[in-house]
Amino acid sequence: MARGGFAEVRIPHQKSKDGFLFPTVISPNSAVGFDLSLLAESIREQKPWLEALLRSSGAILLRDFPVKTASDFNEVVEAFGYEEFPYVGGSAPRTNVVGRVFTSNESPPDQKIQFHHEMSRVPEFPSKLFFFCEVAPQSGGETPIVLSHLVYERMKERFPEFVERLEEHGLIYTRILKTEDDLSSPIGRGWKSTFFTQDKSTAEERAARLGMKLEWMEDGVRTVMGPLPAIKFDKMRGRKIWFNSVVPSYTIQNDTLNDPEKTTTFGDGTPLPSNIINECRKILDEECVAIPWQKGDVLLLDNLAVLHSRRPSNPPRRILASLSNIIDECLKIMDKECVAITWQKGDVLLLDNLAALHSRRPSKPPRRIPASLCK
Ligand SMILES: [Fe+2]
Numbered sequence: 001m002a003r004g005g006f007a008e009v010r011i012p013h014q015k016s017k018d019g020f021l022f023p024t025v026i027s028p029n030s031a032v033g034f035d036l037s038l039l040a041e042s043i044r045e046q047k048p049w050l051e052a053l054l055r056s057s058g059a060i061l062l063r064d065f066p067v068k069t070a071s072d073f074n075e076v077v078e079a080f081g082y083e084e085f086p087y088v089g090g091s092a093p094r095t096n097v098v099g100r101v102f103t104s105n106e107s108p109p110d111q112k113i114q115f116h117h118e119m120s121r122v123p124e125f126p127s128k129l130f131f132f133c134e135v136a137p138q139s140g141g142e143t144p145i146v147l148s149h150l151v152y153e154r155m156k157e158r159f160p161e162f163v164e165r166l167e168e169h170g171l172i173y174t175r176i177l178k179t180e181d182d183l184s185s186p187i188g189r190g191w192k193s194t195f196f197t198q199d200k201s202t203a204e205e206r207a208a209r210l211g212m213k214l215e216w217m218e219d220g221v222r223t224v225m226g227p228l229p230a231i232k233f234d235k236m237r238g239r240k241i242w243f244n245s246v247v248p249s250y251t252i253q254n255d256t257l258n259d260p261e262k263t264t265t266f267g268d269g270t271p272l273p274s275n276i277i278n279e280c281r282k283i284l285d286e287e288c289v290a291i292p293w294q295k296g297d298v299l300l301l302d303n304l305a306v307l308h309s310r311r312p313s314n315p316p317r318r319i320l321a322s323l324s325n326i327i328d329e330c331l332k333i334m335d336k337e338c339v340a341i342t343w344q345k346g347d348v349l350l351l352d353n354l355a356a357l358h359s360r361r362p363s364k365p366p367r368r369i370p371a372s373l374c375k
Pocket residue numbers: 116117118308
């Protein structure tokens with residue numbers, strides 16, 4: 001199907017699922033010469049169609065569009081108009097590149113990252129994820145994706161009692177974080193980055209808001225989260241999903257701080273059966289789609305429908321990411337009612353946090369706005 005300069009295309013590696021292709025792949029209609037501003041305008045115009053595709057397939061790959069740099073990617077993300085989602089409580093070491101664009105995970109690319117829904121270990125998570133291939137790996141380094149409800153259905157069929165226990169008790173996630181980031185581990189984010197602060201009491205407040213308990217240690221902190229649901233219900237699609245981190249927890253590499261068998265337990269504190277977790281890992285691998293990255297690719301995932309992972313590769317590889325939340329009527333009202341004053345150097349803005357909400361509009365560097373919170 002073609003729409004406003006966009007054309008759905010077929011590429012190798014796509015899988016056919018329930019009458020649609022996974023993921024949906026969209027390229028320029030051959031009659032249209034795209035530049036970046038036309039691409040952004042077309043995304044805004046065709047957003048209802050793109051969202052309908054995302055609802056059906058759970059993932060859209062934009063390929064062969066003129067998206068060359070992190071700033072270009074930021075414009076594409078902005079064109080979709082979703083609210084930015086802050087990465088508070090996430091575990092991957094990442095840094096801001098430009099606007100709302102971050103490195104995806106700075107751990108060494110030769111390490112595999114197991115399938116996960118983004119931020120499934122905390123109660124609030126992004127609804128959508130964007131990835132962008134700035135530098136394609138020569139081989140490997142794919143970001144495989146898998147439909148979460150298929151994993152649930154296969155696990156339920158094969159291990160019904162285990163899945164029933166998961167649904168009944170949920171999961172408790174326990175993890176020790178160092179103080180600073182450890183770039184040798186895909187989950188090596190230290191507590192200062194995790195909670196965006198240097199101050200322990202602020203970290204405690206932010207953790208408490210997520211429902212997470214902190215136990216301070218000599219060089220780090222033990223975090224305890226849960227019980228959290230291990231199986232969620234995707235209301236929009238009317239199906240159960242495998243929204244948990246049991247497989248990454250059991251197979252994490254280069255993490256000497258955490259014992260895999262203790263990092264995740266049933267919600268009643270009993271250990272998980274490692275043989276079943278291993279079988280789950282095989283099901284994820286069997287059901288997944290792994291499309292080799294091409295420079296300029298933009299991949300949009302619905303974080304409730306799709307799990308993602310990372311295959312190992314050798315440098316160079318640079319995949320950038322951006323997390324978004326669903327925009328709704330409330331956000332439109334906020335946009336209409338807000339005041340946005342252009343910053344001048346030296347400005348100090350004092351807000352009553354009970355009276356005013358605040359946000360940030362995208363900009364190009366340099367921009368530096370330090371903040372301070374008071375009781
Ligand atoms: Fe991720």
